[in-house]
Amino acid sequence: MGRFDYAFQNYDTTKHVRSSLREKDISHKHAREIAVAIKGLSIEKARDYLQAVVNKQRAIAFGRYKNQVGHRSDPGMMSGRYPQKSAREFIKVLDNLESNAEYKGMDLDRLKIINATVHKGVLVKRFTPRAMGRATPKNNVLTHVELVAQEI
Secondary structure: OOOOOOOOOOOOOOOEEEEEEEEEOOOHHHHHHHHHHHOOOEHHHHHHHHHHHHOOOOOEEOOOOOOOOOEOOOOOOOEEEOOHHHHHHHHHHHHHHHHHHHHHOOOHHHEEEEEEEEEEEEEEOOEEEOHHHOEEEOOEEEEEEEEEEEEO
16 A cells, blocks of 8 residues: 555644544445544544444434435434444544554543544446346445544
């Protein structure tokens, strides 16, 4: 895999810590909604929230990609879902972020997620054979996730 840059600007090594996930086979729409949901939370609160999503106890509010998405009973939530696969991958990124902060000697209780960025990665193009010699495209978009936390 080649070299990559982070989308977060003005990174300061003394007060910021970052972690990323590249070329992962998760839904970029689900990943974007999770990133919006955990931005501004502490690492521990974000991990608890995502673990509740995996256990289908709390839902992720869908703001942009909400067509044909049912309402949930969480307080203050309209459209929402339980994106378990994406939430599991975000938990791994949070674990990596926490270990990076521990390596830097930061106080884990004072860390707050200040930036959560999700980008589309490469497009994996495949085809499904159909009747009469035709074929249907079966495209898969991989996803990049970046998290940046700051000691507050």
